Amino acid sequence: MGQTQGAPVWALGTMSGTSLDGVDACLVRTDGVHIHDIGPGGYRPYSGSERAVLRAALGLWPGDPGVAEAAAVVEDAHAALLAPLLARHPEVRLVGFHGQTLAHDPAGRGTHQAGCGARLAARLGCPVAWDFRTADVAAGGQGAPLAPFYHFACVARAGATVPVAMLNLGGVGNLTWVDPSAPDPGAPGALVAFDTGPANAPLDDLMAARRGGVQDTDGVLAASGRVAEGVLQRLLTAPYLRQPPPKSLDRNDFPDLLPALADLSDADALATATAFSAACVAAGLAHLPQPPARLLVTGGGRHNPTLVTMLAQRCACPVAPVESIGLDGDLLEAQAFAHLAVRVSRGLPLSAPGTTGVPAPCAGGRLSRPAPLPAAPGARAASPSAGQERSRP
Ligand SMILES: Nc1ncnc2c1ncn2[C@@H]1O[C@H](COP(=O)(O)OP(=O)(O)OP(=O)(O)O)[C@@H](O)[C@H]1O
Numbered sequence: 191m192g193q194t195q196g197a198p199v200w201a202l203g204t205m206s207g208t209s210l211d212g213v214d215a216c217l218v219r220t221d222g223v224h225i226h227d228i229g230p231g232g233y234r235p236y237s238g239s240e241r242a243v244l245r246a247a248l249g250l251w252p253g254d255p256g257v258a259e260a261a262a263v264v265e266d267a268h269a270a271l272l273a274p275l276l277a278r279h280p281e282v283r284l285v286g287f288h289g290q291t292l293a294h295d296p297a298g299r300g301t302h303q304a305g306c307g308a309r310l311a312a313r314l315g316c317p318v319a320w321d322f323r324t325a326d327v328a329a330g331g332q333g334a335p336l337a338p339f340y341h342f343a344c345v346a347r348a349g350a351t352v353p354v355a356m357l358n359l360g361g362v363g364n365l366t367w368v369d370p371s372a373p374d375p376g377a378p379g380a381l382v383a384f385d386t387g388p389a390n391a392p393l394d395d396l397m398a399a400r401r402g403g404v405q406d407t408d409g410v411l412a413a414s415g416r417v418a419e420g421v422l423q424r425l426l427t428a429p430y431l432r433q434p435p436p437k438s439l440d441r442n443d444f445p446d447l448l449p450a451l452a453d454l455s456d457a458d459a460l461a462t463a464t465a466f467s468a469a470c471v472a473a474g475l476a477h478l479p480q481p482p483a484r485l486l487v488t489g490g491g492r493h494n495p496t497l498v499t500m501l502a503q504r505c506a507c508p509v510a511p512v513e514s515i516g517l518d519g520d521l522l523e524a525q526a527f528a529h530l531a532v533r534v535s536r537g538l539p540l541s542a543p544g545t546t547g548v549p550a551p552c553a554g555g556r557l558s559r560p561a562p563l564p565a566a567p568g569a570r571a572a573s574p575s576a577g578q579e580r581s582r583p
């Protein structure tokens with residue numbers, strides 16, 4: 191089973207992740223199958239007040255009060271980051287706009303990413319691929335994780351010959367096992383992927399609640415505490431951890447976690463939560479078809495040495511940052527949505543039974559093109575194909 195390829199194009203992918211820290215963006219030249227080039231990236235943090243708007247909107251669904259305000263924060267932040275990047279890089283044909291997940295309940299109400307790609311396309315004057323998760327959920331999948339199809343391309347680019355795993359330590363953790371001998375990411379057995387459990391989100395939430403901070407920078411507070419083993423072992427009885435994939439999480443799907451740490455000192459609470467995030471990954475490794483040769487870590491959590499050390503202590507395989515295969519772990523998810531944007535524009539699947547549990551490889555996403563400028567008096571009407579994957583003016 192091969193994948194249909196067209197010519198590679200430059201796409202600009204974005205991610206506004208569950209940590210609510212800010213928006214990442216990165217250029218990738220891709221045909222949706224192979225990564226041909228990785229270009230520059232950018233980051234635009236949310237201000238304290240923007241983050242408060244997003245935090246207040248967590249758990250909300252389209253139409254709920256507060257959602258329009260959150261969507262405006264998301265779109266404004268993306269426009270502020272992307273407009274100068276697009277001006278400097280006119281070679282970009284397409285933006286991949288993930289938006290901000292506010293709620294995720296694939297078995298119930300669906301999945302909700304705030305931010306409208308059609309409005310963003312109009313503001314940027316560039317086609318935007320967006321709403322990546324809805325079609326997968328509608329087809330019976332989890333709608334997440336979606337980065338695995340990009341992980342497959344990354345592992346192929348690195349020339350791996352044996353199965354490896356990629357671990358994203360974001361607000362939530364997600365793990366992708368990749369068999370590089372598979373012909374494409376939708377092939378049976380090519381990928382096994384799922385969310386492992388909470389990763390940075392509870393650490394950030396503890397710091398916010400107890401210290402008024404944003405994160406436990408470099409894991410310093412956690413390193414000064416002691417893991418409360420009894421509490422940790424109780425937390426590790428969560429049924430989610432034993433449940434086989436496919437499975438995915440909302441940011442706040444472990445509501446008992448912070449209350450379980452309430453009686454611990456700040457340092458011990460951080461140490462225990464950090465150990466829990468690491469142990470969730472170790473529990474996830476048991477669900478893989480075979481042990482990976484290496485666990486390649488991406489996402490903000492790889493900057494936390496306490497978390498990484500706890501992880502390495504609990505994993506049988508070597509643990510290394512994705513930088514060890516020449517990738518940038520701060521921009522990998524943004525790159526994923528550049529790659530997926532091109533797949534959207536070409537009708538290629540974004541997910542498969544091994545990644546989201548969708549019954550068959552599933553295409554998805556929406557593509558919004560900026561409205562054509564009104565015709566000048568006397569000018570010919572634009573042809574129906576005008577605006578298809580062309581250079582921006
Ligand atoms: N130096 C550091 N020390 C400790 N933690 C850090 C450091 N740098 C980043 N982090 C953590 O990484 C988080 C951001 O990670 P990342 O950008 O990968 O998450 P995200 O993309 O928002 O989440 P997700 O992948 O779940 O959507 C921060 O909120 C913080 O918890």
Ligand SMILES: CC(=O)N[C@H]1[C@@H]2OC[C@@H](O2)[C@@H](O)[C@@H]1O[C@H](C)C(=O)O
Pocket residue numbers: 207208291294301333334335336337338358360361362363364385438439523
């Ligand atoms: C619903 C949603 O936005 N999920 C995110 C979240 O953050 C990490 C993990 O949970 C993952 O499932 C997903 O993001 C990445 C980019 C993904 O889809 O692969």
